[in-house]
Amino acid sequence: MSNYQLNPELFSDNVAMEPIRAGFGKGLKAVGEINDKVVALCADLTDSTQVGLFRESFPERFIEIGISEQNLVTVASGLAMAGKVPFAVAYAAFSPGRNWEQIKTTIALNDQPVKVVASHAGISVGPDGATHQMLEDIALMRVLPNMIVIVPGDSIEAEKATRAISENGKPCYLRLAREKTPVISTVESPFEIGKAYVLRDGTDISLMGTGAMTYQLLVAANILVEKGINAEVVHVPTVKPLDNDTILDSARRTGRVLTAEEAQTTGGFGGAVSELLGNHLPTPIIRVGMQDRFGESGAPLELFDYFEMTGEHIAKKVEEFVNNKPQYHREQ
Amino acid sequence: MGKLLEVADLQKKANDLRTDVICMLEAAGSGHTAGSLDLAEIVTALYFNIMKIDPKNPSWSDRDIFLLSNGHTVPIQYAAMAEVGYFDREELKTLRKLGTRLQGHPERVRLPGLENTSGPLGSGLSQAAGYAYSLQYLDDNKHGFVYVVMGDGELDEGNIWEAAMFAGKYKLSQLVAFIDRNNIQIDGSTENVMPLEDLRGKWESFGWHVIEIDGHNIKSIIDAVNLTKAITNRPCVIIAYTIAGKGVDFMEYDFNWHGKAPNTEQAAKALHELGVLDDISVPGVEKNE
Structure with a gap:
Protein backbone atom coordinates (compact mmCIF):
# COMPACT_ATOMS: atom_id res chain seq x y z
CA MET A 1 0.00 0.00 0.00
CA SER A 2 1.21 3.45 -0.80
CA ASN A 3 1.99 5.62 2.17
CA TYR A 4 3.82 8.24 0.10
CA GLN A 5 3.03 11.77 1.18
CA LEU A 6 2.05 13.68 -1.97
CA ASN A 7 1.80 17.44 -1.91
CA PRO A 8 -1.73 17.97 -0.51
CA GLU A 9 -2.14 21.01 -2.79
CA LEU A 10 -1.13 19.03 -5.89
CA PHE A 11 -4.43 19.24 -7.72
CA SER A 12 -5.53 22.62 -6.39
CA ASP A 13 -5.28 25.82 -8.38
CA ASN A 14 -2.54 27.22 -6.20
CA VAL A 15 -0.15 24.27 -6.37
CA ALA A 16 3.45 25.41 -6.06
CA MET A 17 5.32 25.43 -9.36
CA GLU A 18 9.10 25.41 -9.40
CA PRO A 19 11.80 24.37 -11.87
CA ILE A 20 13.46 21.10 -10.87
CA ARG A 21 16.85 22.75 -11.41
CA ALA A 22 16.03 25.23 -8.63
CA GLY A 23 15.98 22.38 -6.12
CA PHE A 24 19.44 21.37 -7.29
CA GLY A 25 20.70 24.93 -6.78
CA LYS A 26 19.45 24.97 -3.19
CA GLY A 27 20.71 21.47 -2.56
CA LEU A 28 24.18 22.28 -3.87
CA LYS A 29 24.49 25.26 -1.55
CA ALA A 30 23.33 23.09 1.34
CA VAL A 31 25.86 20.34 0.67
CA GLY A 32 28.53 22.99 0.27
CA GLU A 33 27.82 24.04 3.85
CA ILE A 34 27.99 20.48 5.13
CA ASN A 35 31.05 19.27 3.21
CA ASP A 36 34.01 21.49 2.35
CA LYS A 37 35.22 18.91 -0.19
CA VAL A 38 32.29 19.79 -2.44
CA VAL A 39 33.36 21.90 -5.43
CA ALA A 40 31.30 23.07 -8.39
CA LEU A 41 32.42 23.51 -11.99
CA CYS A 42 30.34 25.09 -14.69
CA ALA A 43 30.66 25.58 -18.43
CA ASP A 44 29.52 29.19 -18.84
CA LEU A 45 25.96 28.46 -17.66
CA THR A 46 26.29 29.25 -13.99
CA ASP A 47 23.08 31.13 -13.36
CA SER A 48 20.72 29.18 -15.59
CA THR A 49 21.91 25.89 -14.12
CA GLN A 50 21.38 27.40 -10.64
CA VAL A 51 25.02 27.04 -9.60
CA GLY A 52 25.02 30.77 -8.88
CA LEU A 53 23.83 30.21 -5.31
CA PHE A 54 26.83 28.01 -4.61
CA ARG A 55 29.18 30.47 -6.31
CA GLU A 56 27.94 33.33 -4.14
CA SER A 57 28.35 31.31 -0.96
CA PHE A 58 31.62 29.56 -1.79
CA PRO A 59 33.44 31.53 -4.48
CA GLU A 60 36.71 29.80 -3.60
CA ARG A 61 35.15 26.43 -4.40
CA PHE A 62 33.55 27.45 -7.69
CA ILE A 63 35.53 26.88 -10.90
CA GLU A 64 34.54 28.55 -14.15
CA ILE A 65 35.44 26.25 -17.02
CA GLY A 66 34.12 28.18 -20.00
CA ILE A 67 32.43 26.60 -22.99
CA SER A 68 34.42 23.37 -22.95
CA GLU A 69 32.45 20.38 -21.79
CA GLN A 70 35.22 17.85 -22.42
CA ASN A 71 37.44 19.88 -20.11
CA LEU A 72 34.55 20.25 -17.64
CA VAL A 73 34.30 16.58 -16.84
CA THR A 74 38.00 15.71 -17.12
CA VAL A 75 39.06 18.54 -14.80
CA ALA A 76 36.35 17.25 -12.47
CA SER A 77 37.92 13.80 -12.68
CA GLY A 78 41.25 15.30 -11.63
CA LEU A 79 39.62 17.11 -8.72
CA ALA A 80 38.01 13.86 -7.60
CA MET A 81 41.43 12.23 -7.78
CA ALA A 82 42.57 14.93 -5.36
CA GLY A 83 39.84 13.97 -2.89
CA LYS A 84 37.17 16.48 -3.85
CA VAL A 85 33.48 15.90 -4.55
CA PRO A 86 33.08 17.73 -7.86
CA PHE A 87 29.73 18.72 -9.32
CA ALA A 88 30.30 19.26 -13.06
CA VAL A 89 27.34 21.21 -14.35
CA ALA A 90 26.12 22.16 -17.83
CA TYR A 91 23.16 21.59 -20.12
CA ALA A 92 22.35 18.00 -20.95
CA ALA A 93 22.67 18.65 -24.67
CA PHE A 94 26.37 19.36 -24.18
CA SER A 95 27.22 17.25 -21.15
CA PRO A 96 26.86 14.27 -21.63
CA GLY A 97 25.92 15.18 -25.20
CA ARG A 98 29.43 16.16 -26.25
CA ASN A 99 31.73 14.54 -23.71
CA TRP A 100 30.42 11.02 -23.27
CA GLU A 101 33.74 9.27 -23.88
CA GLN A 102 35.48 11.40 -21.28
CA ILE A 103 32.71 10.56 -18.81
CA LYS A 104 33.10 6.88 -19.62
CA THR A 105 36.87 6.69 -19.33
CA THR A 106 37.86 9.28 -16.74
CA ILE A 107 34.80 9.04 -14.47
CA ALA A 108 32.93 5.74 -14.88
CA LEU A 109 35.75 3.29 -15.68
CA ASN A 110 38.06 5.36 -13.47
CA ASP A 111 35.40 5.09 -10.74
CA GLN A 112 35.79 8.68 -9.57
CA PRO A 113 32.94 10.28 -7.60
CA VAL A 114 32.20 13.06 -10.08
CA LYS A 115 28.60 14.28 -10.15
CA VAL A 116 27.64 15.08 -13.73
CA VAL A 117 24.67 17.40 -13.42
CA ALA A 118 22.69 18.29 -16.53
CA SER A 119 20.06 20.96 -16.62
CA HIS A 120 17.66 21.79 -19.47
CA ALA A 121 17.13 18.14 -20.32
CA GLY A 122 14.15 16.92 -22.30
CA ILE A 123 11.60 18.34 -24.69
CA SER A 124 10.56 21.05 -22.25
CA VAL A 125 13.37 23.43 -23.24
CA GLY A 126 10.90 24.15 -25.99
CA PRO A 127 11.60 26.98 -28.44
CA ASP A 128 15.36 26.33 -28.59
CA GLY A 129 14.53 23.35 -30.77
CA ALA A 130 15.96 19.92 -31.43
CA THR A 131 19.65 20.77 -30.98
CA HIS A 132 19.03 21.78 -27.39
CA GLN A 133 16.37 19.22 -26.48
CA MET A 134 18.46 16.45 -24.95
CA LEU A 135 16.51 13.22 -25.26
CA GLU A 136 19.26 10.61 -25.46
CA ASP A 137 21.05 11.24 -22.17
CA ILE A 138 19.23 8.66 -20.06
CA ALA A 139 20.18 5.98 -22.56
CA LEU A 140 23.76 7.24 -22.83
CA MET A 141 24.35 7.34 -19.11
CA ARG A 142 22.58 4.22 -18.00
CA VAL A 143 24.72 1.96 -20.20
CA LEU A 144 27.82 3.00 -18.26
CA PRO A 145 28.94 0.56 -15.57
CA ASN A 146 29.47 2.26 -12.16
CA MET A 147 27.16 5.15 -13.13
CA ILE A 148 24.11 6.04 -11.05
CA VAL A 149 21.34 7.84 -12.95
CA ILE A 150 18.79 10.01 -11.16
CA VAL A 151 15.89 11.97 -12.67
CA PRO A 152 14.07 13.82 -9.87
CA GLY A 153 10.35 14.41 -10.14
CA ASP A 154 10.27 17.90 -8.67
CA SER A 155 12.42 20.58 -7.09
CA ILE A 156 12.11 19.17 -3.56
CA GLU A 157 13.27 15.77 -4.71
CA ALA A 158 16.10 17.36 -6.71
CA GLU A 159 17.33 18.99 -3.51
CA LYS A 160 17.27 15.65 -1.68
CA ALA A 161 18.96 13.88 -4.60
CA THR A 162 21.74 16.48 -4.65
CA ARG A 163 22.46 15.78 -1.02
CA ALA A 164 22.31 12.01 -1.53
CA ILE A 165 24.75 11.97 -4.44
CA SER A 166 27.18 14.21 -2.58
CA GLU A 167 27.52 11.47 0.03
CA ASN A 168 27.63 8.23 -1.94
CA GLY A 169 31.22 8.28 -3.26
CA LYS A 170 30.20 7.12 -6.74
CA PRO A 171 29.97 8.53 -10.27
CA CYS A 172 26.48 9.95 -10.67
CA TYR A 173 24.32 11.58 -13.32
CA LEU A 174 21.62 13.99 -12.17
CA ARG A 175 19.13 15.05 -14.85
CA LEU A 176 17.23 18.31 -14.40
CA ALA A 177 14.64 20.27 -16.32
CA ARG A 178 14.29 23.97 -16.98
CA GLU A 179 10.55 24.67 -16.88
CA LYS A 180 8.48 25.23 -13.79
CA THR A 181 6.60 22.05 -12.97
CA PRO A 182 4.22 21.21 -10.10
CA VAL A 183 5.81 20.27 -6.81
CA ILE A 184 4.46 16.74 -6.32
CA SER A 185 6.20 15.80 -3.08
CA THR A 186 6.75 17.32 0.34
CA VAL A 187 9.81 17.88 2.46
CA GLU A 188 8.80 14.76 4.43
CA SER A 189 8.45 12.51 1.36
CA PRO A 190 11.12 9.83 1.16
CA PHE A 191 14.01 9.85 -1.29
CA GLU A 192 16.70 7.26 -1.38
CA ILE A 193 19.01 6.39 -4.29
CA GLY A 194 17.76 3.20 -5.90
CA LYS A 195 14.22 3.39 -4.55
CA ALA A 196 10.96 3.72 -6.46
CA MET B 1 61.84 6.07 -0.59
CA GLY B 2 65.32 4.92 -1.54
CA LYS B 3 68.44 6.82 -2.38
CA LEU B 4 68.28 8.87 -5.56
CA LEU B 5 70.24 7.42 -8.42
CA GLU B 6 73.01 9.29 -10.20
CA VAL B 7 72.62 10.25 -13.83
CA ALA B 8 74.80 7.42 -15.15
CA ASP B 9 72.84 4.87 -13.14
CA LEU B 10 69.60 6.35 -14.40
CA GLN B 11 70.72 6.07 -17.99
CA LYS B 12 71.45 2.39 -17.42
CA LYS B 13 68.13 1.99 -15.64
CA ALA B 14 66.32 3.42 -18.66
CA ASN B 15 67.94 0.79 -20.80
CA ASP B 16 66.86 -1.93 -18.34
CA LEU B 17 63.29 -0.71 -18.59
CA ARG B 18 63.50 -0.85 -22.39
CA THR B 19 64.55 -4.46 -22.07
CA ASP B 20 61.52 -5.15 -19.89
CA VAL B 21 59.28 -3.44 -22.42
CA ILE B 22 60.54 -5.63 -25.27
CA CYS B 23 60.06 -8.79 -23.20
CA MET B 24 56.59 -7.73 -22.02
CA LEU B 25 55.37 -6.85 -25.49
CA GLU B 26 56.80 -10.01 -27.03
CA ALA B 27 55.04 -12.08 -24.38
CA ALA B 28 51.80 -10.15 -24.82
CA GLY B 29 51.86 -10.50 -28.59
CA SER B 30 50.41 -7.03 -29.03
CA GLY B 31 50.92 -3.49 -27.78
CA HIS B 32 52.65 -0.24 -28.55
CA THR B 33 56.39 -0.44 -28.89
CA ALA B 34 57.67 2.86 -30.28
CA GLY B 35 56.30 5.24 -27.65
CA SER B 36 57.00 2.82 -24.81
CA LEU B 37 60.67 2.75 -25.79
CA ASP B 38 61.12 6.44 -26.42
CA LEU B 39 59.68 7.43 -23.05
CA ALA B 40 62.23 5.34 -21.14
CA GLU B 41 64.39 8.25 -19.99
CA ILE B 42 61.48 10.50 -19.00
CA VAL B 43 59.74 7.76 -17.02
CA THR B 44 63.00 6.67 -15.43
CA ALA B 45 63.90 10.21 -14.38
CA LEU B 46 60.44 10.70 -12.87
CA TYR B 47 60.17 7.42 -10.96
CA PHE B 48 63.81 7.08 -9.86
CA ASN B 49 64.81 10.67 -9.23
CA ILE B 50 62.23 13.41 -9.53
CA MET B 51 58.99 12.31 -7.91
CA LYS B 52 58.19 12.08 -4.23
CA ILE B 53 56.53 8.67 -4.07
CA ASP B 54 56.33 5.73 -1.71
CA PRO B 55 55.70 2.47 -3.57
CA LYS B 56 54.82 0.76 -0.29
CA ASN B 57 52.19 3.40 0.39
CA PRO B 58 50.79 4.33 -3.04
CA SER B 59 48.12 6.64 -1.63
CA TRP B 60 50.57 8.63 0.54
CA SER B 61 48.91 12.04 0.74
CA ASP B 62 52.09 14.07 0.13
CA ARG B 63 53.10 12.16 -2.99
CA ASP B 64 53.67 13.71 -6.39
CA ILE B 65 51.24 12.65 -9.08
CA PHE B 66 52.07 11.03 -12.39
CA LEU B 67 49.50 10.77 -15.16
CA LEU B 68 50.12 9.04 -18.44
CA SER B 69 47.77 10.70 -20.89
CA ASN B 70 48.84 8.55 -23.84
CA GLY B 71 47.91 5.36 -22.05
CA HIS B 72 49.08 3.09 -24.86
CA THR B 73 52.68 3.63 -23.72
CA VAL B 74 51.92 2.15 -20.30
CA PRO B 75 54.35 -0.81 -20.65
CA ILE B 76 57.22 1.57 -19.81
CA GLN B 77 55.28 2.81 -16.77
CA TYR B 78 54.56 -0.72 -15.59
CA ALA B 79 58.23 -1.60 -16.00
CA ALA B 80 59.25 1.40 -13.89
CA MET B 81 56.60 0.70 -11.26
CA ALA B 82 57.78 -2.89 -10.88
CA GLU B 83 61.41 -1.83 -10.71
CA VAL B 84 60.75 0.81 -8.08
CA GLY B 85 58.73 -1.62 -5.97
CA TYR B 86 54.99 -1.18 -6.52
CA PHE B 87 54.68 -4.84 -7.46
CA ASP B 88 56.79 -7.85 -8.26
CA ARG B 89 58.63 -7.94 -11.58
CA GLU B 90 57.19 -11.40 -12.23
CA GLU B 91 53.85 -9.74 -12.85
CA LEU B 92 55.21 -7.85 -15.86
CA LYS B 93 54.76 -10.89 -18.07
CA THR B 94 51.00 -10.85 -17.41
CA LEU B 95 50.63 -7.66 -19.48
CA ARG B 96 47.42 -7.75 -21.56
CA LYS B 97 46.51 -11.28 -20.37
CA LEU B 98 43.10 -12.19 -19.00
CA GLY B 99 42.81 -11.35 -15.31
CA THR B 100 45.91 -9.16 -15.19
CA ARG B 101 46.25 -5.95 -13.23
CA LEU B 102 48.42 -4.73 -16.12
CA GLN B 103 45.68 -3.93 -18.60
CA GLY B 104 46.53 -3.02 -22.17
CA HIS B 105 45.71 0.55 -21.24
CA PRO B 106 46.08 1.62 -17.60
CA GLU B 107 43.13 1.23 -15.24
CA ARG B 108 43.46 2.95 -11.91
CA VAL B 109 41.11 0.72 -9.96
CA ARG B 110 43.06 -2.42 -10.81
CA LEU B 111 46.57 -1.45 -9.81
CA PRO B 112 47.58 0.59 -6.74
CA GLY B 113 50.00 3.29 -7.81
CA LEU B 114 48.22 4.10 -11.06
CA GLU B 115 46.62 7.50 -10.61
CA ASN B 116 44.21 7.37 -13.52
CA THR B 117 42.62 5.46 -16.32
CA SER B 118 43.62 6.48 -19.82
CA GLY B 119 43.80 5.35 -23.37
CA PRO B 120 41.41 7.49 -25.38
CA LEU B 121 43.72 10.40 -26.11
CA GLY B 122 43.54 13.98 -24.99
CA SER B 123 42.12 13.78 -21.46
CA GLY B 124 45.18 13.47 -19.24
CA LEU B 125 46.11 17.14 -19.29
CA SER B 126 42.68 18.16 -17.99
CA GLN B 127 42.83 15.58 -15.23
CA ALA B 128 46.30 16.74 -14.26
CA ALA B 129 45.08 20.33 -14.33
CA GLY B 130 42.18 19.42 -12.04
CA TYR B 131 44.58 17.89 -9.54
CA ALA B 132 46.99 20.82 -9.81
CA TYR B 133 44.09 23.25 -9.32
CA SER B 134 43.21 21.43 -6.13
CA LEU B 135 46.79 21.63 -4.81
CA GLN B 136 47.11 25.32 -5.61
CA TYR B 137 43.69 26.70 -4.72
CA LEU B 138 41.92 24.24 -2.45
CA ASP B 139 44.56 22.37 -0.44
CA ASP B 140 47.16 25.07 0.19
CA ASN B 141 49.83 22.54 -0.80
CA LYS B 142 52.81 24.33 -2.35
CA HIS B 143 55.08 21.31 -2.52
CA GLY B 144 53.18 18.72 -4.52
CA PHE B 145 53.66 18.49 -8.26
CA VAL B 146 51.57 16.91 -10.96
CA TYR B 147 53.44 15.43 -13.90
CA VAL B 148 51.60 14.44 -17.03
CA VAL B 149 53.05 12.84 -20.14
CA MET B 150 51.33 13.37 -23.48
CA GLY B 151 52.17 12.05 -26.88
CA ASP B 152 52.63 14.60 -29.62
CA GLY B 153 50.00 12.97 -31.86
CA GLU B 154 47.41 13.40 -29.15
CA LEU B 155 47.77 17.16 -29.42
CA ASP B 156 45.37 16.80 -32.37
CA GLU B 157 42.63 16.42 -29.73
CA GLY B 158 40.56 19.49 -28.87
CA ASN B 159 40.37 18.45 -25.23
CA ILE B 160 44.10 19.18 -24.91
CA TRP B 161 43.66 22.79 -25.94
CA GLU B 162 40.68 23.26 -23.66
CA ALA B 163 42.95 22.08 -20.86
CA ALA B 164 45.80 24.29 -22.03
CA MET B 165 43.51 27.33 -21.87
CA PHE B 166 42.22 26.32 -18.44
CA ALA B 167 45.69 25.78 -16.94
CA GLY B 168 46.87 29.05 -18.47
CA LYS B 169 43.95 30.99 -17.04
CA TYR B 170 44.47 29.66 -13.53
CA LYS B 171 48.30 29.83 -13.74
CA LEU B 172 48.64 26.28 -12.47
CA SER B 173 52.29 26.43 -11.48
CA GLN B 174 52.39 22.96 -9.93
CA LEU B 175 51.49 21.38 -13.24
CA VAL B 176 54.33 20.04 -15.37
CA ALA B 177 53.44 18.59 -18.76
CA PHE B 178 55.76 16.59 -20.96
CA ILE B 179 55.18 16.30 -24.69
CA ASP B 180 56.82 13.22 -26.17
CA ARG B 181 57.83 14.88 -29.42
CA ASN B 182 58.67 11.77 -31.44
CA ASN B 183 57.04 13.10 -34.63
CA ILE B 184 55.05 9.96 -35.38
CA GLN B 185 51.44 8.91 -35.15
CA ILE B 186 49.56 5.97 -36.60
CA ASP B 187 49.01 7.39 -40.09
CA GLY B 188 52.54 8.70 -40.46
CA SER B 189 54.55 11.74 -39.45
CA THR B 190 52.74 14.23 -37.24
CA GLU B 191 53.50 17.08 -39.62
CA ASN B 192 51.85 15.21 -42.49
CA VAL B 193 48.83 13.94 -40.58
CA MET B 194 48.03 17.24 -38.86
CA PRO B 195 50.84 19.74 -38.46
CA LEU B 196 51.58 20.70 -34.84
CA GLU B 197 54.18 23.39 -35.34
CA ASP B 198 54.76 26.06 -34.18
CA LEU B 199 54.50 24.01 -30.99
CA ARG B 200 56.44 26.38 -28.75
CA GLY B 201 54.48 29.33 -30.03
CA LYS B 202 51.17 27.60 -29.48
CA TRP B 203 51.86 26.78 -25.85
CA GLU B 204 53.37 30.16 -25.10
CA SER B 205 50.32 31.86 -26.52
CA PHE B 206 48.19 29.82 -24.12
CA GLY B 207 50.16 31.22 -21.19
CA TRP B 208 52.59 28.37 -20.59
CA HIS B 209 56.32 28.42 -19.95
CA VAL B 210 57.95 26.23 -22.57
CA ILE B 211 61.20 24.29 -22.18
CA GLU B 212 62.65 22.27 -25.04
CA ILE B 213 65.01 19.40 -24.29
CA ASP B 214 66.61 16.24 -25.59
CA GLY B 215 64.17 13.68 -24.22
CA HIS B 216 66.83 10.98 -24.06
CA ASN B 217 69.22 12.98 -21.89
CA ILE B 218 68.48 12.22 -18.25
CA LYS B 219 70.34 15.26 -16.99
CA SER B 220 68.35 17.54 -19.29
CA ILE B 221 65.11 16.05 -18.02
CA ILE B 222 66.03 16.55 -14.37
CA ASP B 223 67.34 20.07 -15.02
CA ALA B 224 64.16 21.01 -16.87
CA VAL B 225 61.95 19.78 -14.04
CA ASN B 226 64.07 21.67 -11.53
CA LEU B 227 63.55 24.81 -13.57
CA THR B 228 59.78 24.32 -13.61
CA LYS B 229 59.77 24.37 -9.81
CA ALA B 230 61.13 27.89 -9.86
CA ILE B 231 58.44 29.12 -12.24
CA THR B 232 55.59 30.00 -9.93
CA ASN B 233 53.24 32.00 -12.09
CA ARG B 234 52.53 29.70 -15.03
CA PRO B 235 52.15 26.05 -15.93
CA CYS B 236 55.17 24.53 -17.63
CA VAL B 237 55.41 22.29 -20.63
CA ILE B 238 58.57 20.40 -21.48
CA ILE B 239 58.77 19.57 -25.16
CA ALA B 240 60.97 16.49 -25.07
CA TYR B 241 62.37 15.67 -28.49
CA THR B 242 62.63 11.93 -28.74
CA ILE B 243 63.29 9.22 -31.30
CA ALA B 244 60.38 6.87 -31.75
CA GLY B 245 61.51 3.33 -30.91
CA LYS B 246 64.71 4.69 -29.33
CA GLY B 247 67.34 2.10 -28.51
CA VAL B 248 66.42 -0.48 -31.15
CA ASP B 249 67.88 0.44 -34.50
CA PHE B 250 65.28 -1.23 -36.72
CA MET B 251 62.42 0.35 -34.82
CA GLU B 252 63.75 3.90 -34.64
CA TYR B 253 61.93 6.67 -36.55
CA ASP B 254 59.43 4.15 -37.96
CA PHE B 255 55.75 4.91 -37.37
CA ASN B 256 54.93 1.30 -38.22
CA TRP B 257 56.15 0.38 -34.72
CA HIS B 258 53.59 2.66 -33.07
CA GLY B 259 51.03 -0.06 -32.44
CA LYS B 260 52.94 -3.26 -33.09
CA ALA B 261 54.67 -5.70 -30.75
CA PRO B 262 57.87 -7.52 -31.73
CA ASN B 263 57.62 -11.21 -32.55
CA THR B 264 60.08 -13.58 -30.92
CA GLU B 265 62.73 -13.14 -33.58
CA GLN B 266 62.41 -9.35 -33.56
CA ALA B 267 62.48 -9.31 -29.77
CA ALA B 268 65.69 -11.32 -29.77
CA LYS B 269 67.27 -8.91 -32.20
CA ALA B 270 66.09 -5.95 -30.12
CA LEU B 271 67.48 -7.43 -26.93
CA HIS B 272 70.85 -8.02 -28.52
CA GLU B 273 70.90 -4.39 -29.58
CA LEU B 274 69.99 -3.26 -26.10
CA GLY B 275 72.83 -5.43 -24.88
CA VAL B 276 71.17 -6.54 -21.68
CA LEU B 277 70.39 -10.22 -21.72
CA ASP B 278 71.37 -11.37 -18.25
CA ASP B 279 68.21 -11.46 -16.23
CA ILE B 280 65.47 -11.82 -18.76
CA SER B 281 63.67 -14.65 -20.36
CA VAL B 282 61.92 -14.58 -23.67
CA PRO B 283 60.60 -17.84 -25.07
CA GLY B 284 62.81 -18.99 -27.88
CA VAL B 285 65.52 -16.39 -27.28
CA GLU B 286 69.03 -17.56 -26.54
CA LYS B 287 70.72 -15.53 -23.88
CA ASN B 288 74.10 -13.92 -24.39
CA GLU B 289 76.79 -15.46 -22.30
Missing part, protein backbone atom coordinates in the same frame (compact mmCIF):
# COMPACT_ATOMS: atom_id res chain seq x y z
CA TYR A 197 7.78 4.85 -4.76
CA VAL A 198 4.18 3.84 -5.24
CA LEU A 199 2.34 7.16 -5.17
CA ARG A 200 -1.13 5.77 -5.74
CA ASP A 201 -2.43 2.21 -5.47
CA GLY A 202 -4.32 0.67 -8.37
CA THR A 203 -5.35 -2.62 -9.89
CA ASP A 204 -5.66 -2.24 -13.65
CA ILE A 205 -2.31 -0.89 -14.80
CA SER A 206 0.97 0.42 -13.38
CA LEU A 207 1.90 3.88 -14.65
CA MET A 208 5.62 4.29 -14.06
CA GLY A 209 7.23 7.66 -14.50
CA THR A 210 10.56 9.34 -14.07
CA GLY A 211 11.26 13.05 -13.75
CA ALA A 212 8.42 15.50 -14.22
CA MET A 213 6.46 12.93 -16.24
CA THR A 214 5.31 11.38 -12.97
CA TYR A 215 3.04 14.42 -12.54
CA GLN A 216 1.45 13.69 -15.93
CA LEU A 217 0.80 10.14 -14.77
CA LEU A 218 -0.98 11.38 -11.66
CA VAL A 219 -3.14 13.58 -13.88
CA ALA A 220 -3.86 10.59 -16.13
CA ALA A 221 -4.79 8.43 -13.13
CA ASN A 222 -7.36 11.01 -12.03
CA ILE A 223 -8.91 11.11 -15.51
CA LEU A 224 -8.98 7.31 -15.64
CA VAL A 225 -11.03 7.09 -12.44
CA GLU A 226 -13.92 8.58 -14.39
CA LYS A 227 -13.46 5.87 -17.02
CA GLY A 228 -13.64 3.16 -14.40
CA ILE A 229 -9.94 2.37 -14.63
CA ASN A 230 -7.96 2.12 -11.42
CA ALA A 231 -4.33 2.99 -12.22
CA GLU A 232 -1.38 2.52 -9.90
CA VAL A 233 1.27 5.25 -10.16
CA VAL A 234 4.91 4.46 -9.45
CA HIS A 235 7.53 7.21 -9.31
CA VAL A 236 10.99 6.05 -10.32
CA PRO A 237 13.51 8.82 -9.70
CA THR A 238 16.49 6.44 -9.88
CA VAL A 239 16.73 5.01 -13.39
CA LYS A 240 19.92 3.16 -12.47
CA PRO A 241 20.03 1.09 -10.38
CA LEU A 242 16.35 0.38 -10.91
CA ASP A 243 14.28 -0.61 -7.89
CA ASN A 244 13.54 -4.03 -9.34
CA ASP A 245 11.42 -5.20 -6.42
CA THR A 246 9.03 -2.25 -6.39
CA ILE A 247 8.64 -2.28 -10.18
CA LEU A 248 8.13 -6.05 -10.43
CA ASP A 249 5.73 -6.12 -7.47
CA SER A 250 3.62 -3.43 -9.07
CA ALA A 251 3.64 -5.14 -12.48
CA ARG A 252 2.68 -8.40 -10.80
CA ARG A 253 -0.27 -6.71 -9.09
CA THR A 254 -1.68 -4.99 -12.16
CA GLY A 255 -0.50 -7.06 -15.14
CA ARG A 256 0.00 -4.03 -17.39
CA VAL A 257 2.68 -1.35 -17.49
CA LEU A 258 3.06 2.09 -19.02
CA THR A 259 6.29 4.02 -18.72
CA ALA A 260 6.69 7.78 -19.22
CA GLU A 261 9.78 9.92 -19.64
CA GLU A 262 10.82 13.15 -21.29
CA ALA A 263 13.39 11.29 -23.38
CA GLN A 264 13.84 8.68 -26.10
CA THR A 265 11.96 5.61 -24.96
CA THR A 266 14.49 3.48 -26.85
CA GLY A 267 17.26 2.79 -24.39
CA GLY A 268 15.79 5.25 -21.91
CA PHE A 269 13.68 4.66 -18.82
CA GLY A 270 11.10 2.74 -20.83
CA GLY A 271 13.90 0.64 -22.23
CA ALA A 272 15.19 -0.07 -18.73
CA VAL A 273 11.78 -1.18 -17.45
CA SER A 274 11.21 -3.28 -20.57
CA GLU A 275 14.51 -5.07 -20.00
CA LEU A 276 13.63 -5.76 -16.39
CA LEU A 277 10.17 -7.08 -17.23
CA GLY A 278 11.51 -9.08 -20.17
CA ASN A 279 13.99 -10.80 -17.92
CA HIS A 280 11.74 -11.49 -14.96
CA LEU A 281 8.08 -10.94 -15.67
CA PRO A 282 7.06 -10.44 -19.30
CA THR A 283 4.23 -7.94 -19.15
CA PRO A 284 2.41 -5.93 -21.84
CA ILE A 285 3.93 -2.46 -21.84
CA ILE A 286 3.57 0.83 -23.64
CA ARG A 287 6.27 3.46 -23.47
CA VAL A 288 5.41 7.15 -23.53
CA GLY A 289 8.14 9.58 -24.53
CA MET A 290 9.99 10.41 -27.70
CA GLN A 291 9.52 7.68 -30.28
CA ASP A 292 12.81 7.58 -32.18
CA ARG A 293 12.56 11.09 -33.57
CA PHE A 294 14.03 14.49 -32.77
CA GLY A 295 12.08 17.28 -31.15
CA GLU A 296 11.40 20.71 -32.62
CA SER A 297 10.68 24.30 -31.61
CA GLY A 298 7.50 25.15 -29.78
CA ALA A 299 6.20 26.18 -26.38
CA PRO A 300 6.79 23.42 -23.81
CA LEU A 301 3.09 22.71 -23.29
CA GLU A 302 2.45 22.71 -27.03
CA LEU A 303 5.22 20.17 -27.46
CA PHE A 304 3.89 17.95 -24.69
CA ASP A 305 0.57 17.97 -26.48
CA TYR A 306 2.09 17.48 -29.93
CA PHE A 307 4.16 14.52 -28.79
CA GLU A 308 1.23 13.09 -26.81
CA MET A 309 2.93 13.26 -23.43
CA THR A 310 0.25 15.06 -21.41
CA GLY A 311 -1.92 13.39 -18.77
CA GLU A 312 -4.88 13.61 -21.14
CA HIS A 313 -3.04 11.82 -23.95
CA ILE A 314 -1.69 9.24 -21.54
CA ALA A 315 -5.20 8.56 -20.18
CA LYS A 316 -6.43 7.89 -23.74
CA LYS A 317 -3.57 5.51 -24.42
CA VAL A 318 -4.28 3.69 -21.16
CA GLU A 319 -7.99 3.38 -21.91
CA GLU A 320 -7.26 1.77 -25.24
CA PHE A 321 -4.54 -0.41 -23.76
CA VAL A 322 -6.65 -1.67 -20.87
CA ASN A 323 -9.58 -2.40 -23.14
CA ASN A 324 -7.50 -4.34 -25.64
CA LYS A 325 -4.82 -6.11 -23.64
CA PRO A 326 -5.53 -8.78 -21.06
CA GLN A 327 -3.79 -8.53 -17.73
CA TYR A 328 -0.90 -10.94 -17.32
CA HIS A 329 -0.03 -12.93 -14.24
CA ARG A 330 -2.27 -10.87 -12.02
CA GLU A 331 -2.34 -11.96 -8.42
CA GLN A 332 -5.84 -12.67 -7.18
